[in-house]
Amino acid sequence: MIDQPREPSALIAVVGGAQCSPAEAALAEAVGRLVAEQGLGIVCGGRGGVMAAVCRGAVQAGGLTVGLLPGDDPAEANPWVQVVIPTGLGEARNALVARAGVAMIAIGGSHGTLSEMALALKWGKRVASLRSWELPGVYKAETPEDAVSYILDSSVNS
Amino acid sequence: MIDQPREPSALIAVVGGAQCSPAEAALAEAVGRLVAEQGLGIVCGGRGGVMAAVCRGAVQAGGLTVGLLPGDDPAEANPWVQVVIPTGLGEARNALVARAGVAMIAIGGSHGTLSEMALALKWGKRVASLRSWELPGVYKAETPEDAVSYILDSSVNS
Amino acid sequence: MIDQPREPSALIAVVGGAQCSPAEAALAEAVGRLVAEQGLGIVCGGRGGVMAAVCRGAVQAGGLTVGLLPGDDPAEANPWVQVVIPTGLGEARNALVARAGVAMIAIGGSHGTLSEMALALKWGKRVASLRSWELPGVYKAETPEDAVSYILDSSVNS
Amino acid sequence: MIDQPREPSALIAVVGGAQCSPAEAALAEAVGRLVAEQGLGIVCGGRGGVMAAVCRGAVQAGGLTVGLLPGDDPAEANPWVQVVIPTGLGEARNALVARAGVAMIAIGGSHGTLSEMALALKWGKRVASLRSWELPGVYKAETPEDAVSYILDSSVNS
Structure with a gap:
């Protein structure tokens, strides 16, 4: 019998379009795999496009995937989401993904x-x-490896 | 006895910092006054800075002001909010203001x-x-009059 | 020019079914009128049934009505809602009405x-x-007057 | 390499006080263990009392635990929550747990x-x-086994 808590899964938020190009899907899948290989989980909006690709990559590498759906029907989740949370909050759930x-x-x-x-x-x-919005304070990554390497520093330090 | 519904108040969302410069406050107050003079209400986050200034301008011109607070304490509202909705949703209430x-x-x-x-x-x-973020699809206004004139077109047409 | 804030509108939450019997509608309309006559506003879920009847009663008596809709379409509001807030939060908006x-x-x-x-x-x-759930701590009112009289004490004292 | 999705974890919502008696904690821990032994996960509000006890029981039996916190600080989660979602929504997150x-x-x-x-x-x-509210439509369970047996029927059939 285990009588001590496990460490909670640290989650990396991955965001992007519910529809995406094949090139974006390939980037997302690589990000999912790399994040999982670091022992970290993925939290996302749970739907298609970038969200499905990143979950697919993570699951293939043995990682945990959490999907915070905008609607209230769990069936809206892509098939690589392991923990499905149908929030029913619409776009207000974006704040939960970021948090x-x-x-x-x-x-x-x-x-x-x-x-x-x-x-x-x-x-x-x-x-x-990664091929997304460029804003002051946002790191422009060239590759999935570059993106994961940048955000890993924050996970370790924060 | 009035037995017919009134037209609901069309609301203009005004957003900006909870702390702001005197110049920004002057812009916000002018926006509030101009919006009220058009018979439209203001919806905002209900707190200080730009939100307080725009409500002050609107109330001075006889307009309606609605504040969707992040917290659950109505006393957090600035004194020019007439309809106080303490959402308790934190930043997720930003989606409600936009909506x-x-x-x-x-x-x-x-x-x-x-x-x-x-x-x-x-x-x-x-x-x-108005001295805020510039993004594709956002109209860069030079003055409060310019900003209100631009968004009024949408209120009329939509 | 008015340079002082107005007192914010104190709101009474009125809740009940989106479909209701004629008897319930009559009770709701009376509640709306009585609340408005006390200078208080109504906040509700903004839809039909009890919500429409209470807003109708309030508007007829010159009162303010606020509707926090579950969906994101302002057109879902009943025609007696003056301040329409389409939350898009689904049933999670129930918490906002109560708050x-x-x-x-x-x-x-x-x-x-x-x-x-x-x-x-x-x-x-x-x-x-009023002909609703009976729970410990809930006052079982016999008439609209009785219900409004009970909750007015709290508005005054709290 | 696994190239097929895993089945998402079916979650059972367990709710109760953030503070509880030792007897309630024992019930919650037994519920957590029984749910986990059925291969199902737990979703709860992530805090103390009943929520901590049910997560502890589930983790000891190898189960998955998800906590939807009211606040925005992951550190508020009890130590047996494996997937921590700090919603920042306050009590509005109750709707998410139920969903x-x-x-x-x-x-x-x-x-x-x-x-x-x-x-x-x-x-x-x-x-x-289980020693909680009795309402029409709610099954009054005598033991943890009784409660889990009742709700399992729904998980299987729905």
């Missing part, structure tokens, strides 16, 4: 993604951008 | 303001920026 | 209404029940 | 617990009560 990660990687995406990056910055978290 | 306005004017501000502008754009609303 | 009132009157309703009464009790607010 | 479970077990608790039971009933989920 739940110790750091954030943005891949592509549009205005919803920007709102998540803005909140992560507001809360003092490291944010890396 | 409640038919259009948005941003004045100064930082990352919280950016998150609100991003959501308003996502939902297809007109957004004017 | 926004200084006290609560429940009329009929089912489990959604019960969730709102429970939160108002949790936050130490007076709750009157 | 995230396929069924609910309530143990002791007060008005916050009642609000969660009401929402679960509203959404048609099975709710078992």
Whole structure:
């Protein structure tokens, strides 16, 4: 019998479009794999596009994936989400995704993604951008490895 | 006895920092007055800085002011908020401010303001920026009159 | 020019079913009128049934009505809501209704209404029940006058 | 390499007081263990009392535990929560707990617990009560085994 708590899973928020290009999907899948290989989990919006690709990459590497859905139907989750939280909050759940990660990687995406990056910055978290919005304070990453390396520093130090 | 509904108040979302410079406060107060003179109400985050100044301007011109507070204590509202909604949702209430306005004017501000502008754009609303973030799709206004004139078009047409 | 803040509108939360019987609608309309005659506003979920009837009664008596909608479409509001806040939060907006009132009157309703009464009790607010749930700490009112009289004490004292 | 999705974890919502008696804690711990032995996860509010006890029981039996915190500080979670989601939504997060479970077990608790039971009933989920609120539609369980047996039927059938 185990009578001591496990360490909670540190989660990295990954944000991006619910629809994405094949190139963005490949980036997201690589990010998911790299994050999982570091023993970290993924938290995302739980839907398609970048969210599905990052979860797929993480699951393939044995990682944990958490999806905070905007709607109230768990079936909206992509099939690589292991912990499905149907929030029913609509876009207000973007704030939960930004809050739940110790750091954030943005891949592509549009205005919803920007709102998540803005909140992560507001809360003092490291944010890396892979072909996504460029803002003061956001690290422009060239590769998945570069993005993960940048945000890992924050996970370790914070 | 009145037995017919009144027209609901169309609300303009005004966003910006909870602390602001005197110049930003003057802009916000002018925006509040101009919006009220058009018969429109203000919805904002209900706190200080830009939010207090815009409410003050609106009340002085006989307008309606609604404040969606992040916390759960109505006493956090600035004294020019007439309808106080203490959401208790933290920053997730930013989504409600963006949603409640038919259009948005941003004045100064930082990352919280950016998150609100991003959501308003996502939902297809007109957004004017007065010394605030400049983004594709956001109208860079030179004066309060310019900002109000721009977003009024959207209120009328939408 | 007015250079002093107005007193914010104290709001009474009125909760009940989105569909209701004619008897419940009559009770709700009377509650709305009585609350308005005391110079207080109504906050509710903004939809039909009890919510529409209480807003109708309040508007007829010159009162203010605020509707916190579960969805994101302002057009879902009943026509007697003057300040429409489309939260997009689904049932999580029940917590906002309970929070926004200084006290609560429940009329009929089912489990959604019960969730709102429970939160108002949790936050130490007076709750009157008119043909609604009976719980420890809830005042069982016989008439609209009785319900409003009970919760007015709390508005004055709190 | 695994190239197929895992089945998402079905979660049982367990609700109750943030402070509880030793007897309630023993019930909660037994519930956590029994749920985990069925291969199901726990979702709860992530704090102390019943929430800590149910997570402890689940972790000891190898189960998954998810905590949806009211605040925004992950450190508020009890040490047996493995997936920490700091929602920052205050009591509005109660709706998320009720939504995230396929069924609910309530143990002791007060008005916050009642609000969660009401929402679960509203959404048609099975709710078992162990020394908690008794409502129409809620199953009054005598033992942890009884409670888990009742709600398992719903997990299987829904």
